[in-house]
Amino acid sequence: MTKRLVEIDDALLERAQAACGAKTIKATVEAGLRAIADHAAGVDHIRQLRTMEFDLDAFDEARSPRTR
Numbered sequence: 304m305t306k307r308l309v310e311i312d313d314a315l316l317e318r319a320q321a322a323c324g325a326k327t328i329k330a331t332v333e334a335g336l337r338a339i340a341d342h343a344a345g346v347d348h349i350r351q352l353r354t355m356e357f358d359l360d361a362f363d364e365a366r367s368p369r370t371r
Contacts, residue, residue, distance in 0.1 A: 316331060325331040 311328075311332075316328065319325075319335055320328075320331045323331060323334040325334055
């Protein structure tokens with residue numbers, strides 16, 4: 304882990320800390336970074352899903368009850 308010196312807006316930090324319930328500045332910053340990374344991953348996943356082709360017949364077959 305790398306130590307970093309950054310200037311952070313105090314009011315924004317207080318709002319973020321209250322929103323995420325973090326008790327420390329470090330936990331607040333990590334929660335914010337995690338939220339950004341998770342959001343980006345979700346956007347990428349949606350982008351991939353939009354480019355996929357689906358075989359709707361196979362989907363319907365998989366959903367239908369199997370008879371013996």
